[in-house]
Amino acid sequence: MKWILFLSAIGLASAGVLPQHSELLRTLHTLMSVDELGQTFGVDNSSQVEAYEVVYIRRHRIFVPEDPLQRKASPKTKRSGPHENHAHYSFAANGKNYNLKVRPNNFLMAPNMKTVVRSNGGPDKEIVEEHPRGEECHFLHYDGGLVAALSHCTDDDIHGYLIDGGKPMEIKPIPSRLRQMLRSPPDEKDDEIIMIGAHIIRSVDPFPHLKAHQASCEVELPMRKSNLTRESVVMESETKEKRKSNKSTKELSKNALDKSTGSRSAAPNKVIELGIFVDSAALSLFMPYFGAKEYVKLRELVLAFVNAMQALYHLPSLGQRVDLSIVYMEFHAKPPANLVNNGERGQLLDSFCAFQTKLNKPSDSDAEHWDMALLLSGLDFYAVEKGKNNYVTMGKHEMIQTINKSLSTVTGVCTDIYNCVIGEFGVTNQQGQPYPSTGFTSVYVMAHEIGHNLGMSHDRNGNVCATEGFIMSPSRGVIGEATWSTCSAKTLASITLKHFDRETCMNDLPTGKFPDYNHNKYGDKPGQMWSADEQCRILLRDKAAVAFFATNADIAESCNSMKCRTPNRDGYYSSGPALPGTVCGNSMWCNGGKCVTVGRALNVEPIRGGWSEWKSKPCGSGCLQKSKGAVESERECNNPKPSDVLHRCEGSSVKAAICDDVQLCGEKSRPTAAEFAGQQCVKFSKQMPFIDPKGTGMQAAYSDKRPWQSCAIFCKRNDREGFYTPRFEFNSLPEVSAHFPDGTWCGNDGKKDLYCLHRSCVSTEVAEGLVRSSGKSTDLDMANNAPMTGKVHHKIPAALEEYFMLDKDGKPMKEEIDEETVKAAEESLNSHSGYEDQDFITLKPPK
Structure with missing residues (x-):
């Protein structure tokens, strides 16, 4: 009733x-x-x-x-x-x-704005497919x-x-x-x-967490006044366009820009119209993560990437705003025939400059004309130095510089040939380790390169600004450097005073009516749409990755430098400063590399995350002697999806359990663990020359002090006596494992048999429903980013080498590693404060 x-x-x-x-x-x-x-x-x-x-x-x-x-x-x-x-x-x-x-x-x-997917149908034929946008x-x-x-x-x-x-x-x-x-x-x-x-x-209550602070702190009304004011001007310009058909859209757009900034004493915003190209190497990195042909999702990533750069060019420290407006975006499903497809940055830059010049419309009044072209590349850039490849690079751009002055004043932006920038996007080294520029830190690298194209020199290069601490610093590390120096601000201001053609080029708005999607939908705060966890997943291209915070202070510190972990790898990965708008505390977000109080309502309503149901894979097994199978299960924190790390799900997204592999393996002969190790050692020797190519491998005895030991594959060395496990070298390569398959028998603790699960030797009682926390530290609790040596292969630090070795009798040469050992190892890998690079080309100006 x-x-x-x-x-x-x-x-x-x-x-x-x-x-x-x-x-x-x-x-x-x-x-x-x-x-x-x-x-x-x-x-x-x-x-x-x-x-x-x-x-x-x-x-x-x-x-x-x-x-x-x-x-x-x-x-x-x-x-x-x-x-x-x-x-x-x-x-x-x-x-x-x-x-x-x-x-x-x-x-x-x-x-x-036009979005196309380009596939190369042959040396003389290119097929351009327009891809529908999302609503x-x-x-x-x-x-x-x-x-x-x-x-x-x-x-x-x-x-x-x-x-x-x-x-x-x-x-x-x-x-x-x-x-x-x-x-x-x-x-x-x-x-x-x-x-x-x-x-x-x-x-x-829009700010429930600020009630206790209202006596000492006033909070702005949750209104985006500047955006709304400018939007109303744009709407007014569209109405005038209907009434005054004799005016061009360009003139009306410029009037809208002038009016939107007329109430301020500062100069109108400069506008850089961008052509963005994402090469096939980048697609091969990201499409497996997003899904085959999920170009809309990849475009959302690119829009967030550009919006994050936009936020940097809106920082008050720059003196005036620079708006980035995408007029053209192109994805390369296959490499175009007339674009170099290797990472030698000089050749790639020359090739890309020529490639984009042919596509760019010559007239600035054309809707598809861009002032600057950006190539987001999945190639690992290198420079040939003394006959060897140096892979430590940041990006590259063309810049025209006067002969007699060390400070660049004449730039490549708005020119026909030199308005081009290339940058790495999602790149890892050959060991699968991400560079600092792999994730959203590439935002800062590309903003740095655009700065060069605008005429900015490195700080301290012919100017009085400090070498470190700013976007135009000559090196790019993973800590800070999220604001502009006064030298960069002066350079941008000089464009107005000395280069009228650049000023005119950068003061017009794109042609046409305003669109229904764009990178600015993130409102200069892309961290509101891409949480700290999602930024880590992009860095590692791993859906189980999360941002790691040992303490509440670490959450605030993420605005300066963020750490990422995944249950699928040991250690952690530095990801550079979190994106602007990333939540870093209650009513706090990242801005300019600092955790600051939100002055208005968050763009994304806080939502407490909830777990999906567990999804289990079929029982898998290495079918080794005395072993069993294992079932991997995964779940996602998407029911609902949390708005930020403060509201994410508790627990882990993965677990494993033992299963019976009799039906899976059948009655066939099962190899021993040592035989399996030998087969893997032959493969390892092709990448690591100090491993004996004859394939002598072994399984270490179980140790409760080193539960990983009997699940790691040890290979005989040919340069010294003993056995070595390449855990460290292959840690970041998901397709190569230095461990035995889950379910492998790995010893007996005197009471029961033990089996490998998630790289550790555990009992079946522990293995059943085992949950491995993404935030949990491991014995290899150190940064695993690509070392700053510039070499394809790098030698493991001596401080760690013996920890991963057994003597000729199978005994550990070093039982454990302490904090000092880890610190020494990190220092030997990262002996530089950042990636310092001659990342620009100086050209003679036209006569």
Whole structure:
């Protein structure tokens, strides 16, 4: 009877708000499960729920957008509103009717940006495939004292905030289980309404963690005033475009830019129109992680990458803002025939400069003309020095410099030939170890290279600025360097004074109407969309990777330098400064390399993460003597996905258990562990010349002090007496393992047999359901980034070598390693403060 009354009451609703007098309405939350309460109200008990309303939100049909990447599609019926990119939502709450004309949060993207996938069909034929873009689903509304931010990314679910007269309210969908039981209100017979959905709206405290500090600290209202002001100017320019058809779009765009900055005393923002190319080597690195042909996901990564650079070029330390606007993006499914496909950076740079020059439209007024071209490459760049390849490089760009001056003043940007920059993107060395530039740290490297193309020299190179601590420092490490020096700011300002052609080139906005997706949707805070954990997953291309914080202080320190771990490798990996906007504490985020208080509401609503169900792989086995099989299980923290590391799931994403491998291995003869080790040692010797190529291998005896020992493969050395396990060298290569397969028998502790699981020798009781924490340290608890030697192969530090060795009798030469040993090993690998490089070419200026 209760459900009948409840549904009847719901069915009587005909307005945007369900009847306020309904007792069932006020008790809707009591019908929710614990998970539904958590997702809707952030509590786990219905008694904790505060006042709310149930409202019906309507989306009105204003227009059907035309997809610029689908020009061949048949025309669609269009109902245009006052601004074609608007959407229209309406509802009633708190006794008030709301009609929200919202606009995608995207105005800085090049209006006619083109995304293509290029495949080489032969030496004389290139096929260009246009790839459909993803739909933008994040909207903004600003009208006097009313501000709204809505995300409508699925058919019926709307998430968002509404701030009316300074009072913030949160909008969330009713859980789908309950929504299926509700009937929509009677149709108003308005064919412009395309969606009606029941949602919950309630008042919220935008800064609950700051209440204790309100006496000493004032917090800004959660409004993005600068963006909204500029957006309204853009909307005004579009209206003028309709009224004054005799003006070109370029002129109107420039007027919009001038007006948006006219209230400030500073010069208008400079705008660099970018052509971005992602080569086939980079695709081969990232597509296995994202999924085959998942170009939309890869494009989102590139947009976040560019947006992070945008944030650096918006730092106050630069003196004035530089806007980056992508006009063209190209993915190379196969290497183009006329582009060098090796990592020798001089050849690659020359080739790319010529390649992009032929594609670039000559006129700056053309929608597909770019001022600067960037190649994001998966190749490991090297320079030939004294006949040898040096792989320690940062990036490369073309820069024109006057003959008589050491400070660059004439630049490659906006020229026809020298407006090109190449940079590594996702690169590891041949041991699979990531460079500092592998993950999002490449943002800082590429921003550095763009700075060169703008005319900036290295700090301390002919100027008075310090060598370290700034973006234009001559070296790039993994700590800090997330702000601009005064020398860089002066160089940028000099463009205005001395180079009118550059100034004109960089002061025009891209041609066309503003688009519906762009890198600026992250609002200079890409860390709000790419959490610290996700940044680590991009660095290691491992979905189990997480950001590692030993203490709360480490979370704040991540803005300066971040550490990443994964249960699939030993040790940790340095990832450089976290992206701007990365959460680093309660109501804190990273900005300029520091953890600072958020001055406005976060772009992403905090969400507590939840685990998915475990997914188990089939039983696998090495089919060795006395061994068993093993089952690997994985789960993801995506149910729901956490908004940041403060709200991520507890526990591990992987576990392993022993299984019976009789049916899997059958009755065939099983090799011994020593025979298996010998086969692997033959393979190892091809990469490590000091390993005996005859393939003499062994399994060490079990040791409770070194539980990894009997699960590691030891190989006889040919340069000295004893056996060695290449654990360190192959730690970062997922396709090569220096360990026996999971399930391998590895000893007996006097009571029971032990088996290898996750690189450790454990009992079946421990192995069943074993969970290996991503944040847990291992015996090899040291940074595993590529060493800064510039060599393809590097020798393991002497401090560690004996720890991984057995003598001729199979006894460990060094039982354990202490902190001093690890520190000495790290210092020997990273003997330089950063990657210092002559990362620019000086050319004679044209006569």
